[in-house]
Amino acid sequence: MSSNGGWNPYLAGVLVGILAVASVVVTTQVLGKGNYLGASTTFVRGAGLIEKQVAPEHVSQNEYFAKEKVKIDWQMMFVVGIFFGALLASLSDGSFRKEKIPPMWNERFPYGVWCRAAGAFGGGIIAIFGARLAGGCPSGHGLSGVMQLSLSGLIAMAGFMVGGIVIARAIYGGREYPWT
């Protein structure tokens, strides 16, 4: 137990590692093809499913939607499952808390809910565009890619961190680096 009532991050991480391997082994056995953890393609399929309601022809003609296949699949259920798993865990130990603006954001940008909404929306657009360009996010490239020692996963993960660290330190102010 750490001070915030959560589990030790090393322990939780080890359990995620076991889950990642178990998922590949079990899905290989039962479904014939191993499912490695990933999340970002779900947003492509989700966008396709929504767009299909208004412009079905446009979606069926799009090269990228055709490549990734617009349908409800293993990964989409996985992402929905993350929501329920986190809900369950937070209710089980009383750490569930409705939050409209993160405290750290509010300290830097004390302009209310709409400012946070705009930041999150814009950041989300940039993040998913980058993830799809790179071919994955911290789950698909970071966890699944790196644990397979794939070159693409290692390069993408390095890119995620460099881009993120530079911008976060620029926005929130750089304290001194921890190694100095």
Added chain:
Amino acid sequence: MDLVFGMATGIIFGFLLQKGRVLRFEKQIGFLRLIDMTIIKFMLSAILVGMVGIYLCYDLGMIQLDVKSTVLGAQIIGGLMFGVGWAIFGFCPGTAAGALGEGRIHALWGIFGMLAGAALYAEAYPELSNTLLKWGVIGKVTLPELLQVNHWVVIGGFFFVIIAFFVWCEKKKL
């Protein structure tokens, strides 16, 4: 059947993300500011265990690897771009769903943004597939294949470096 497995795996994953307390905006941005290493301790622990497990099962012939193709232009530009968005939004695609689950309603704006961004990407894809996605194509390759050494040598190297990093983090109380 695969939908049931997806849901079950997601629920356990989300449970562990929440219990590890890595879904908080402050933990995500805290790492990117290099003042709180919680999420990277969590992630690297998962990777260490995963590396050993995946390659053990692979050596035993139980599973296949599923390596994504390396395209330098895509992973470098896309990777950096993702990092920029991550620092602004505060979550990645998986943790956004989890953060919403533990009550961080503001993650929903970013989820809408990610749906919009994915639609934009689908429009840009034909152009990108002829340009950026063709720059520096190396293909589906792993680090041990590239270095032409046994994968256990590489795993051993990662173990050494990551454990040393963990020791350093604890010493610095990060």
